Amino acid sequence: MTTLALERREKFGIGRVLGNSFAVIGRNLGLLIGLAALFSALPAFVLNLLNYRSIDGIEYDDDVIDPMLNTPWVAVVFGLIYFVLALLFQSALVRATIEDLNGKRPALGDCVRTALRSILRTLGVALVVFFAMVLALIAASLAGVAVPVYGAAIVFLALLIPGAMWLLSVSVSVPVLIQERLGVFGSISRSRALTKGSRWSIFGLLLILFVAAMALQFVFGLALGLAFAFTGKLSTPGLIASSIGGTVVSTAVSTLISVAIAVSYVELRRVREGTSVDELAEIFS
Secondary structure, three states, X not given: OHHHHHHHOOOOOHHHHHHHHHHHHHHOHHHXXXXXXXXXXXXXXXXXXXXXXXXOOOEEOOOOOHHHHOOHHHHHHHHXXXXXXXXXXXXXXXXXXXXXXXXXXXXXXXXXXHHHHOHHHHHHHHHHHHHHHHHHHHHHHHHHHHOOOOHHHHHHHHHHHHHHHHHHHOOOHHHHHHHHOOOHHHHHHHHHHHHOOOHXXXXXXXXXXXXXXXXXXXXXXXXXXXXXHHHOEEOHHHHHHHHHHHHHHHHHHXXXXXXXXXXXXXXXXXXXXXXXXXXXXXXXX
């Protein structure tokens, strides 16, 4: 059976991943809306309020929520909250996706418990990726100081492709962590092993998702810009409506990407190991 599975799944299938991702979303729309409301809606809404309030050239005609928006630490606090809740959201979506692909009906409480149980390790993975990117930026900055004209550019270009490949290699670290219950570095190492030989395909998948997200953001931004052009200012109701719209768009994008990453993990295990979804689910039995 394993040999037959490997023969059927010789390559990472972008089309299969996209199709399965939209299928998972369609079958669990109510659950995903509930998870989004729990983990994403409020902090995303507040951050959108802050972002739209700071747009240059917008004449804001109401001071009802100015005291909150003008408080310096609000953006920092809600940014941190948003970051942690985004990790919980992704973890819950991984659990929901695997359960759905196993033919089961994902439960809200089970997804939330799984996300909460793994939050420290998930945060650890995120911090490792973050600090790796910071170190790369520091290296480019130091090179810029050492060679003022071209140093930073040379280091940036030298790190660009290896850095992008490394990020692709760790792209399924969170699904590995959630599904296989490994530690931070164990999950990263396992992700690198699973993605080996499929990283360009994963790049293609993420590029498609990025273009789709940019198109969606462009349409929303165009509508928002036209509204500003006609009114010349942004009232409190307009600010709130714009922030709600931005929250819906950003949540939809993050949901699709998180589900696609979880489906990619399943696809990678099929490609490299011939592992069925049933076998993946046994870990939780």
